[in-house]
Amino acid sequence: MKKKNVVVQGLGFVGAVMSLVVANNDKNQYNVIGIDLPSNQDLIDKLNQGIFPIQSSDVKINSFFKEAIKRKNFRATSDIETYSIADIIIVDINLDVQKGVHDENLNNDYSVDLSSFKKAMRTIAENCKNDVLLLVETTVPPGTCINIIKPIFEETFKNRGLKQLYKIGHSYERVMPGPNYVDSIKNFYRVYSGINDDSADAVEQFLKTIISTDEYPLTRLSNTNATEMSKVLENSFRAMNIAFIQEWTEFAEVAGVNLFEVIDAIRLRPTHKNIMKPGLGVGGYCLTKDPLLASWSSQYLFNSNKLLQSEKAVVINDEMPLHSLKTVYNHFKGDLSSKRILVLGVSYLQNVGDTRYSPVAIIYEKLINFKAIVTLHDPFVEKWDEYNLFTESNENVLEKEYDAVFIGCPHNQYLNTDFFNSILNKNKSLVIFDPHGAINENSINKYINHSLKTIGKRCLKKY
């Protein structure tokens, strides 16, 4: 049987791994061609040289990449002509939100600019086969497949003099970079839909060939609005629950309550197991914007005059790191100049090197503004792309002395390890800022003059 051509549009955190998963499908049914913009030629080159562009602790990434090279069924390109040979096109490009400032009622003047997303859809429609299956995985404002993508295809196909035989489906990914990067696609639940039954059937048939659907059954929803809404809803649910706890964290602090112990107690109730703990902030590509996509859709695609309250969750979460920073600022009585501060972890995700919208960025920027001397460390982030900065090696970190340690991301390397103990040992007097409540107090018990400050805990214990 002739292999089908699957073109993956967008080779970022989702598209890159999605390409490998498709290329590695059990029956070797697909030729996969990843496509990205010419401005991302370095990414394309890397992939074609056999280098996976994203640092990952998942060993499957390597073996999947090797298998694809062995099968010779994966390559990357920027050539849009590629769309013309695709049987299936998977859309994994970004759709960004531009945030502005917010007012006292926590309303943000963000905007959603669909122009580059529309342009990408038009490029496909202008070049694709007339019976292509377009599978959109990008997180989009609910209503996008029907109200934005379909009209583009309709119009373009009309201009091309083609029959309207294309199929459009939507099935969002739940990709988690990290140790289960591949399995977050291959071995996880999926929701899907199509603009009509044929489209939904085609999506189902395809997904069954790349996902372990026996163990993780697919869920078909009635229309594309539903799957699009499902994705932004599940992320808004998380964002909102994080924002909720941020407010209570601040309340707990003024009331002298250790919110960590309170939440441990509440979590014993099965109905309350998912209540969040205090933390530094929200990072990553999804939770920081998806509630805004939803609220935007509600207003601009469905003419509702109601803002979703979830919008405010984004504002509250965006400001979370400033709250932790205030603790640092107050501890040093407002003078951070020349204070030597070691920031451990710059990623937003534990044990993963993902710095997209990391809340540590705000901490870093503010510390620099306050003229602190900042040392950055992260075992998963060699180079912090957003700042074009290299993090320091274990050796370098251990050589220096510090006034404070700030736990930016509680990677395992920092939790009761020799590395962490060496830092504590080396420094005579140290304050540890731990917004995640990750450090065991007893582990620093033996260090005279060391203190631990946790967000959500008012207590500053001196040992």
Next chain:
Amino acid sequence: MKKKNVVVQGLGFVGAVMSLVVANNDKNQYNVIGIDLPSNQDLIDKLNQGIFPIQSSDVKINSFFKEAIKRKNFRATSDIETYSIADIIIVDINLDVQKGVHDENLNNDYSVDLSSFKKAMRTIAENCKNDVLLLVETTVPPGTCINIIKPIFEETFKNRGLKQLYKIGHSYERVMPGPNYVDSIKNFYRVYSGINDDSADAVEQFLKTIISTDEYPLTRLSNTNATEMSKVLENSFRAMNIAFIQEWTEFAEVAGVNLFEVIDAIRLRPTHKNIMKPGLGVGGYCLTKDPLLASWSSQYLFNSNKLLQSEKAVVINDEMPLHSLKTVYNHFKGDLSSKRILVLGVSYLQNVGDTRYSPVAIIYEKLINFKAIVTLHDPFVEKWDEYNLFTESNENVLEKEYDAVFIGCPHNQYLNTDFFNSILNKNKSLVIFDPHGAINENSINKYINHSLKTIGKRCLKKY
């Protein structure tokens, strides 16, 4: 060993059952005296006549009551002298919130009036033994034990010339009236604290004698602010998650999305298992006010200038039933006059007869205002106290004809039962309003001219 005297202040939903549980403790260690205001003499009389004042489906209520009568260790009174013989006093009185109107930013001008609660505390302090253990179970604004109760005891004991030997603890209940009414106290997790270590120790010792703490270990928190906050936090968490979904329900309806199927799909993720489903509204004594107690405390006991966003959840939830009502209103094109509407279930809780702040109340009142002819049915509520109204028997309900059925509370009696089918059979053309999504569509499939309207589902299917 001489039995200890335990006085339970307040004989409502919590105090009544708490009294029985204490009186039934394994080692028969306690004499229990329930006390309530003289204005509740009927309640007191009932209890002394061996009649439990709350209708309940829990068979344990009966057996516990019988055992207490056999042991002769429970009686009720309004005599405040009783406090003078108490070794332990359990506070189970109400602390209410008066709600007002809200502005466009969903801020409500509610007020918390502590005067009757303070008066009750003063009555105890003026009459109790000097080494009494006061165990507060009432849901109070965080800070109440330390900032309100303790000062009352300090001052009153000083005036009485007593040493400050009282102990004050806080341990909130998680009582659920219904089939597990007794077990919601006896076999469930508890959080506790005291204003000092002696107080916390005394609470622990007492709770161990009435709760199955081997299976459901107690959690001790650092101070009374923490346990008080824990209670309002866990209820605010629920209230906020319900409000969140209400907003998305309205969004789903304008976008033509069946939110029930979306949420079923999302719940497959372990991290999202507790996401709520659309519904009629929030009832009961706790979720309708606890977020307000928290926000009030934050402002008035801890001088924070921040309102908690959870406040707005209360406003959103209070308005939820109006959304369901709009569906009814629109269906009948704004003319409900003389429409015969059967309301099935007036309780706020499934399979339980608890009408406190039931969202069905708003539905009922509005239907009456619109001059509909309303028939009320609820197998668990013989008399709807708030309206001094008796619900109708199965026979009466089946005799009449209706234009519409409104599922107020989805008791099991309404789900695919002969009773429900008889209603469907009897009526030629019927619209069923089902805000809970409880009725199986297929079950009404065979009834020509019947239709089902669900909140959160846009579809109105005609069979």
